[in-house]
Amino acid sequence: MTGLIYRIAADIVVAIHFGWILFLIGGAFIGRRVRWVMWLHLGALTYSVLLQLFSWICPLTYLEFWLRSRSSSGRHYSGSFIVHYMEKLIYMEIPRGLLMILTGVVIGTSAVVYYNAMRKAPAAPDRNRMGLPKDTTREMTLRQLIMAEIEKGSMTARDLSKAIRISEKEVIAHMEHVAKSLHPPKRLIIEPPVCNKCGFVFSERRRFTSPSRCPQCRHEGIAPPAFRIVPA
Numbered sequence: 001m002t003g004l005i006y007r008i009a010a011d012i013v014v015a016i017h018f019g020w021i022l023f024l025i026g027g028a029f030i031g032r033r034v035r036w037v038m039w040l041h042l043g044a045l046t047y048s049v050l051l052q053l054f055s056w057i058c059p060l061t062y063l064e065f066w067l068r069s070r071s072s073s074g075r076h077y078s079g080s081f082i083v084h085y086m087e088k089l090i091y092m093e094i095p096r097g098l099l100m101i102l103t104g105v106v107i108g109t110s111a112v113v114y115y116n117a118m119r120k121a122p123a124a125p126d127r128n129r130m131g132l133p134k135d136t137t138r139e140m141t142l143r144q145l146i147m148a149e150i151e152k153g154s155m156t157a158r159d160l161s162k163a164i165r166i167s168e169k170e171v172i173a174h175m176e177h178v179a180k181s182l183h184p185p186k187r188l189i190i191e192p193p194v195c196n197k198c199g200f201v202f203s204e205r206r207r208f209t210s211p212s213r214c215p216q217c218r219h220e221g222i223a224p225p226a227f228r229i230v231p232a
């Protein structure tokens with residue numbers, strides 16, 4: 001029985017190990033959008049370079065071997081097919097030189113991904129992802145229309161979408177710029193989303209979109225955030 005537990009634990013370590021390697025290879029594609037993932041990924045890359053330079057053995061490998069050694073009394077490993085396959089990939093015999101080259105390729109690719117992300121970051125990172133056109137008079141006018149509407153009273157993205165006939169997605173994309181372009185003492189107030197079932201108020205939320213479900217009761221009916229501009 002305990003043998004089985006060790007074997008399952010070893011399988012989990014293999015899966016984590018495999019995930020870790022995938023993260024090393026492709027982590028930049030998440031890291032370019034999420035800052036903390038970027039730092040984790042850069043740390044992971046540095047660590048893997050150190051592992052190779054000093055021919056250290058990954059602690060996960062030790063852990064797995066230790067668990068395996070306790071898992072079965074001399075019997076052959078008979079984990080699931082997928083785990084077996086992952087294991088083969090993890091411990092693939094790659095010549096040291098080739099591994100270094102592959103690592104170089106991964107680092108190079110990641111560097112390009114991060115460089116591009118950084119270069120685009122200061123200038124409205126969200127707009128391009130939303131597929132919206134560049135700043136045009138139409139965009140400016142829409143923003144002014146939104147401002148005019150929410151100066152009169154609070155409105156949700158849906159209210160605004162109906163009032164000025166653009167999609168809610170567009171409203172939300174504009175809202176970010178509305179918030180930035182207001183000159184003090186004018187400022188944008190976001191009335192937080194509220195759970196329709198238990199009344200939970202998303203008071204910490206700073207985003208313009210509606211949350212998908214309530215953290216308190218898991219209910220999915222959420223009254224969306226409303227926006228208004230106050231003079232002081």
Ligand SMILES: [Zn+2]
Nearest residue numbers: 195198214217
């Ligand atoms: Zn709730």
